[in-house]
Amino acid sequence: MKNKPWYRMWPEMIRQVAGACPRMFVLEYFWSVVNGLALAATPIVLEQIFRIILESETERFPFAALAGWMLALLAVYLTSEASAGFSEYYGDIYSEISAKALYGNVNKKAGRLAAIEYEKPELLNRLEKAYPGAFRTRKAVHVIMDILTLYLPYFILYGIYLYHAHPVLPPMLVLIFLPILGSQLLKGKLYARLEDKTAVLRRQKQYYAACMSDKEYAKETRIHGLRGFFRERYRKAVQLFNRYTIETGKKAFKIDMGASLLNMLGLLGMIALLLWLVLKRQIALASFVAVLTSVRTAYDQMEEIVQQRVGALSVSLALSRNYTGFLAEEEEERSVLHRAELDTVSVQNVSFVYPDGTQALRGVTFTAERGDRVAVVGENGSGKTTLAKLLTGIYAPSAGSVSGGASAGMMELRKGSSHLFQHFNQYRMTAAENIGLSDCELKDPERMKWAMETAGFAREETEEIHLETMLGREFGGTELSGGQWQKLAIARAIYRRADLLVLDEPTAAIDPEQESGLYHAFEKCAEGKLCFLITHRLGLVKICNRILVMREGQVLDIGSHAELMQRCAYYRSLWEAQAGQYGLW
Ligand code: ADP
Secondary structure, three states: OOOOOHHHHHHHHHHHHHOOOHHHHHHHHHHHHHHHHHHHHHHHHHHHHHHHHHHOOOOOOOHHHHHHHHHHHHHHHHHHHHHHHHHHHHHHHHHHHHHHHHHHHHHHHHHOOOHHHHHOHHHHHHHHHHHHHHHHHHHHHHHHHHHHHHHHHHHHHHHHHHHHHOOOHHHHHHHHHHHHHHHHHHHHHHHHHHHHHHHHHHHHHHHHHHHHHOHHHHHHHHHOOOHHHHHHHHHHHHHHHHHHHHHHHHHHHHHHHHHHHHHHHHHHHHHHHHHHHHHOOOOOHHHHHHHHHHHHHHHHHHHHHHHHHHHHHHHHHHHHHHHHHHHOOOOOOOOOOOOOOOOEEEEEEEEEEOOOOOEEEEEEEEEEEOOOEEEEEOOOOOOHHHHHHHHOOOOOOOEEEEEOOOOOOHHHHHHHEEEEOOOOOOOOOEHHHHHHHHHOOOOOHHHHHHHHHHOOOOHHHHHHOOOOOEEOHHHOOEOOOHHHHHHHHHHHHHHOOOOEEEEEOOOOOOOHHHHHHHHHHHHHHHOOOEEEEEOOOHHHHHHOOEEEEEEOOEEEEEEOHHHHHHHOHHHHHHHHHHHHHHOOO
């Protein structure tokens, strides 16, 4: 939808906005139609009143007819005011309803994109722009609906009236407003360009502000005295953001002033034309007075359309493409499968390249079966975490294939596996919720307790941290140590019913002295499953029957500890560098 011309975007945009609550949508614009017709009826009724006053003879003055038209005028005024009020009332409510629905669409869409998309800065840009885009979509639809339901009925009726007064008047009225229309189109382009230039800067501002004030960054920022550094970065981003905004504002102001000037000259010309027509007796005096009094309203209406509505429309339309375009992003394949059985994992000639061009894996080939405990070892940056994400179907390989047996592809891998991420989340929720999130359908407190125990929580710890204990200080809960959060993340990973378990650096936040106590726990976790343990702490290889040695994105060797010690010099050097920590094998 991104490159569709604007007129082809409308049906979808209206469908999205009206779909939020069709009944209220219809009500809002029904009152707009009433308002438009009532506004246009005003000069028609006024002309009748002027006609009676200007053309009746004093001795036989038609008081009853005048009273009747005066009442009609009152009714028209009241209808116009009331319908405008109703339409505004429903419009305000509808803005809230539709914003909720459209933001919801962005959220749903974001959840349907492939995980690798989030590694692309352009996607983060587009996601950020999609929210204001959603808001602008409602605005754009509101403008177009107002034009169709308020202004169009008004101008059709008023145009017919003017044409009857004199055929030259309607085209004259249209001509007057052309400069303003052109100026608004120009401004729309200016603001779309501004949005493109400032989206990154806005994210930078938020990010540097977070670096100065968020809890996550507070410790490092203080200890390293980084406040000044981040403040400077923040200041630069704000400065550039403001510069672009002000520059655009200045240009827009100049365009507006030029158009208004031309417009005023046109209006004066129309009044002169009216005077000339009345002097030439080409229009009746009553029509002259009615047109003269109503042309101001028509002028205001047109100015409102052109300056506020069309102006907002061209900006909104440009920005709503960020919403419609985002909704049209390619989605990841969906599967209705909830769980999949995986007895083997087969990695064939896999390469993986990140969107920024970094080649993280090349030519990786191996297979593993249920019952295998595979340690994946190697230095930082050797591709272990990337491999973990491919094994659990989070990322798709750039070349080659990862499958869980004959028919199990990426989605089945995802559904049939559980993954402890190196950078796991700490949910500010109860312990039970923290654990249960990995398998929401299960809701099994006994399994949760088993998971906590198996993940290494000692009896004294579980006496203090119950399933119902609220965790994290944010909502008045108990704060856990880094190691406890890690054990909770392990519990979450093993709570999930899955045949394939991938634990990425499961002891990273755990003290080395406590680490060996967890080995037995990991053995229990891995029972009956296919388990990958990704680690750069070689102590863990003790509980694994196979070890995959990674170096610079490739599998250097695969075998048992004894085999590798014999034939793989690189593995031996890794092991010897850490041997002191783990004692003799
Ligand atoms: P390990 O887990 O062994 O430390 P990783 O799989 O994290 O290794 O990284 C492998 C390579 O991929 C490294 O060169 C790393 O810099 C790169 N890399 C990791 N994540 C990203 C990313 N999101 N974008 C670009 N490159 C990445």
